[in-house]
Amino acid sequence: MSYITINNVWKEYGDQVVLERINNRVEQGDVITIVGASGCGKTTFLKMLLGTEAPSRGDICIEGEPLRYEPDSQRGIVFQRYSVFPHLTVLQNVLLSREFEASPLLARLFAGRRQKAREEAQEMIDAVGLGAALDKYPHELSGGMQQRLAIAQALIKKPRILLLDEPFGALDPGIRADMHQLVLKLWREYRLTIFMITHDLKEGFYLGTRLWVFDKVRVDPQAPGAFGARITYDMPVGSIDASAGNKIHQALAEPPVTEQPAITE
Amino acid sequence: MKKLINQQPARPARWMLGTLPFILLIFFYMGASNARLEENPNDKLLPAFGSFVDAIDRLAFQPSKRSGEYVFWQDTLSSLQRLAIGVGISALIALVLGVSNGTIPYLRAGLSPMITAISLVPPMAILPVLFIVFGLGEVSKIVLIAIGITPFLVRDMQQRVLEIPSEQLIKAQTLGANTWQIILRVVLPQVMPRLLASVRLSLGAAWLFLIAAEAIASTDGLGYRIFLVRRYLAMDVILPYVLWITLLAFVIDYLLRKLSLWRYPWFHDQTPEGS
Ligand SMILES: Nc1ncnc2c1ncn2[C@@H]1O[C@H](COP(=O)(O)OP(=O)(O)O)[C@@H](O)[C@H]1O
Numbered sequence: 281m282s283y284i285t286i287n288n289v290w291k292e293y294g295d296q297v298v299l300e301r302i303n304n305r306v307e308q309g310d311v312i313t314i315v316g317a318s319g320c321g322k323t324t325f326l327k328m329l330l331g332t333e334a335p336s337r338g339d340i341c342i343e344g345e346p347l348r349y350e351p352d353s354q355r356g357i358v359f360q361r362y363s364v365f366p367h368l369t370v371l372q373n374v375l376l377s378r379e380f381e382a383s384p385l386l387a388r389l390f391a392g393r394r395q396k397a398r399e400e401a402q403e404m405i406d407a408v409g410l411g412a413a414l415d416k417y418p419h420e421l422s423g424g425m426q427q428r429l430a431i432a433q434a435l436i437k438k439p440r441i442l443l444l445d446e447p448f449g450a451l452d453p454g455i456r457a458d459m460h461q462l463v464l465k466l467w468r469e470y471r472l473t474i475f476m477i478t479h480d481l482k483e484g485f486y487l488g489t490r491l492w493v494f495d496k497v498r499v500d501p502q503a504p505g506a507f508g509a510r511i512t513y514d515m516p517v518g519s520i521d522a523s524a525g526n527k528i529h530q531a532l533a534e535p536p537v538t539e540q541p542a543i544t545e
Numbered sequence: 546m547k548k549l550i551n552q553q554p555a556r557p558a559r560w561m562l563g564t565l566p567f568i569l570l571i572f573f574y575m576g577a578s579n580a581r582l583e584e585n586p587n588d589k590l591l592p593a594f595g596s597f598v599d600a601i602d603r604l605a606f607q608p609s610k611r612s613g614e615y616v617f618w619q620d621t622l623s624s625l626q627r628l629a630i631g632v633g634i635s636a637l638i639a640l641v642l643g644v645s646n647g648t649i650p651y652l653r654a655g656l657s658p659m660i661t662a663i664s665l666v667p668p669m670a671i672l673p674v675l676f677i678v679f680g681l682g683e684v685s686k687i688v689l690i691a692i693g694i695t696p697f698l699v700r701d702m703q704q705r706v707l708e709i710p711s712e713q714l715i716k717a718q719t720l721g722a723n724t725w726q727i728i729l730r731v732v733l734p735q736v737m738p739r740l741l742a743s744v745r746l747s748l749g750a751a752w753l754f755l756i757a758a759e760a761i762a763s764t765d766g767l768g769y770r771i772f773l774v775r776r777y778l779a780m781d782v783i784l785p786y787v788l789w790i791t792l793l794a795f796v797i798d799y800l801l802r803k804l805s806l807w808r809y810p811w812f813h814d815q816t817p818e819g820s
């Protein structure tokens with residue numbers, strides 16, 4: 281049995297079909313990178329995995345159990361923005377999940393227990409390279425540092441599934457490369473299953489073990505909302521050759537590249 | 546020559562420009578007062594500055610012959626007490642109702658229409674009802690302030706809670722939080738500086754209701770005094786009292802702003818409205 285099974289999932293908003301007939305299986309430790317034209321339903325798909333949207337038809341199961349359509353600590357998320365709490369410092373942001381866990385009523389830790397949690401949080405903050413910014417508030421951090429904080433905050437909870445929605449879209453290329461190393465390192469360390477949306481195909485090739493392309497197979501010019509997107513390509517990243525790469529580029533309506541895509545692992 | 550909209554006054558110039566209207570006003574008053582007093586030394590409408598000093602000296606620094614109290618300070622204390630209790634109760638209700646309404650859709654569905662309806666009742670129109678129900682004592686004055694500003698504060702708080710990005714509430718859930726923990730650690734601390742900001746905005750209305758209530762039924766208080774001495778056309782008391790109330794309002798606003806800056810630095814650095 282697969283870790284995650286997606287059975288004939290549809291998502292409709294009113295008359296508009298956003299996603300149709302999504303079927304797939306995902307194994308533990310997969311890194312699925314998702315690309316697709318803007319507005320084709322990538323975020324909607326991630327929201328269903330997260331549990332904030334329910335499919336209109338079909339269902340998603342994790343280890344055979346139907347998914348609960350409410351966010352919980354099994355699935356961590358890093359949004360494109362608004363992911364960290366503006367009223368808490370870096371350390372407090374990362375400590376927060378420990379406090380939720382240990383203190384149902386006050387949601388605060390004191391003395392010895394706080395010290396222990398603090399050490400753990402500090403370790404995670406060091407891992408994302410924010411050790412020097414422990415007591416800073418998010419507005420005092422750059423965009424890249426905020427995203428690193430968001431990742432540290434999500435990972436200290438040790439979710440089994442990590443969802444990333446264009447997490448590095450707003451970052452400079454140099455910082456992006458750092459973030460890629462960070463994600464790969466944490467993925468190896470914690471054996472996470474990752475879904476990551478990106479609009480950067482290179483990033484998709486580099487980070488993913490599998491690449492999914494979301495695209496509309498059928499289009500009715502008279503009724504643009506009549507058909508939804510499907511997963512039109514699903515391939516292990518290692519096996520993508522130049523011709524497949526070109527087809528993906530065509531699906532994304534970008535100029536095709538001639539070079540062999542970068543391959544990782 | 547730069548266009549007018551691009552010319553910025555330097556710091557000293559701005560300071561001078563700012564004080565100029567006040568100085569002009571004082572001179573204008575002195576001129577008008579002198580002119581009237583020359584014509585009729587008993588004129589009460591625009592007393593000389595000396596009369597203000599006498600009046601304040603009499604009320605603030607000499608015990609009243611009737612009660613032995615220092616009337617000015619007694620009035621100030623009574624009014625500030627009513628204002629503080631009224632605004633404090635309103636803020637507390639606003640925090641509890643606004644946050645619970647904003648976070649729990651079932652509560653919002655049940656309470657929102659009622660709060661909207663209450664906020665449309667003109668508070669002054671039900672002042673007689675308050676006097677009948679609560680008597681002429683302290684309670685009815687405090688209740689008037691509370692009725693006057695609470696609906697605004699509650700609705701504002703609820704709105705502020707709803708403005709918290711849903712990403713944050715989702716994020717907290719993925720970090721394992723339950724509803725209570727989200728309210729306690731995510732929502733409450735973020736609306737506190739916003740509550741302070743709305744309280745600052747509502748203070749003008751609170752003073753209005755306080756003075757109205759004191760004018761109608763009271764035995765002390767700043768509003769009571771002004772309306773009492775009006776019978777004798779005692780402008781030498783009324784004008785200093787008005788200035789004093791203005792100064793108090795300014796100081797309270799300033800202190801609330803400082804409190805907010807001190808307790809919630811993250812709020813003021815990231816939002817233009819907070820700075
Ligand atoms: N809550 C919603 N109500 C109605 N339509 C929505 C809603 N959320 C998303 N959509 C629509 O679904 C489509 C896919 O959106 P989205 O998943 O955000 O696209 P992507 O992330 O691929 O850019 C868009 O056309 C959008 O307008």
Ligand SMILES: [Mg+2]
Pocket residue numbers: 322323
């Ligand atoms: Mg999106």
